[in-house]
Amino acid sequence: MSSGMFEISYAISYGRLGTPMAAYLDELGGPLSKREIDDLTDWLRGQVALEPYNPSFDAVAGDIEVGKAVYAEHCATCHGTSGEGGTGTALGNPAMLSLTSDQFLKFAIENGRDGTDMPAFDETLSTDEIDGVTAFLRSRATGWAVEKPVLRAPPAAGDYVLNPDSPLATFDLKEDLYVLSADLLKALEEKKRVVLLDTRPMSQWLMVNIEGSVPLPYYYDFSDFAVLAKDLPNDGTMIISYCECPRAAAEYVNDKIRKHGFNNTAVLWEGIGGWVSFGYPVFRGEASVLDAADLQ
Ligand code: HEC
Incomplete structure (x- = not known):
């Protein structure tokens, strides 16, 4: 699997807490084995005739303060002032942040998402601003207090x-x-x-x-x-x-x-x-x- 596919297989495996996207991995109570999710991911990959997307896992170094200002000005309208989501996805979602690499975020910001409202910012924002907002989003990931879910056994x-x-x-x-x-x-x-x-x-x-x-x-x-x-x-x-x-x-x-x-x-x-x-x-x-x- 190419590195870009990990984000997809992670999303399927672990779901996104706080959204209707459930975890599908059997270890978490979902219906699919790791192997089945890998096969599904490969199949999804085959459905899009796009250039292979192979970002590195290198961290993006950016100025968080710059990024915070960029976020407020260019992103909050769709993604929510507190990352809670709106017409755009919840970028403050801790599951999303913990399962995506900096390069994945940066790629989405630079290139946008065809066929969705997510604009490409590579021409409207400078490299420093893009790196900054990427670093800003990453900085949110450590601030979340992710509590362990309290799980209960099904009825006997x-x-x-x-x-x-x-x-x-x-x-x-x-x-x-x-x-x-x-x-x-x-x-x-x-x-x-x-x-x-x-x-x-x-x-x-x-x-x-x-x-x-x-x-x-x-x-x-x-x-x-x-x-x-x-x-x-x-x-x-x-x-x-x-x-x-x-x-x-x-x-x-x-x-x-x-x-x-x-x-x-x-x-x-x-x-x-x-x-x-x-x-x-x-x-x-x-x-x-x-x-x-x-x-x-
Ligand atoms: C006009 C609305 C809009 C604006 C403005 C916008 N986004 Fe988005 N963004 C979206 C939508 C809609 C999606 C989901 C696209 C999809 O379905 O794949 C998205 C997806 C993303 C993703 C991918 C998240 C994921 O779950 O895969 C990132 C990262 C992101 N946006 C960052 C930003 C940043 C940073 C800014 C500001 C510089 C920004 N967006 C501005 C609408 C917007």
Whole structure:
């Protein structure tokens, strides 16, 4: 793999904390092995007929103060005054900064990104300014207090059903398939019996999930479903799948489960993204969050 490909394989492997990009590496709870990610990266590389991009890993020495001024004037409108992102990506994202080299940042700044809003600055900024803003971005990487995520083990096989001794949760399904977040919240608050399946990659479940949900990623091998099936209730208890897409992965899983003879199933209409935006409760791993003060 050429050096420029490491950034891509890192992004796929480790994801970007604080963004919807999940970690896909198996060691982190994702579905792919290192080998599969390397193959995928090579394939992606083959899709773009561009000059090979082979920057060195040499650090870029620049004046951070110069860079800070350049950032405020030329970058903050799109990338956010505190690197939190806007129409541009979150340059203050600690995962992005820790997984990219100085040369990668500088290359993006000099050449821009074709087909996106990211302009090329090689003609509008001097070399000192480009080196400065690169060094400024790098200087942000050390300022982040990246806390170790607090991870929690998934529920054990016998604990999939929430409130097992309570009456069944019942729902008015939209289009015979969808449960609205407000109705699910009500059922959970009333401690009704229900099963929640989180169909996103495990790495996302570990970061944030609806309390009590069972991780069942969409890439689960459903030909092997018998093992799981014996731990899922088929007694009228609603099995509700959710994802972030907002529904595609959940619908896929829901479909597989129905094919295995479970008829009381549904999909969360708004997905976990909608659920979160309503301010409904979730369990969160303590993932690092951008601290705006660090960018001042
Ligand atoms: C008009 C909006 C805009 C401005 C101004 C802008 N950017 Fe960007 N920038 C973007 C967008 C959009 C992307 C994402 C491009 C993509 O999808 O690959 C990006 C990507 C980048 C990346 C690559 C990050 C990654 O995650 O791969 C770097 C580094 C970057 N910008 C630095 C800068 C710097 C430094 C400045 C100021 C000198 C700047 N940008 C100004 C919109 C902007």
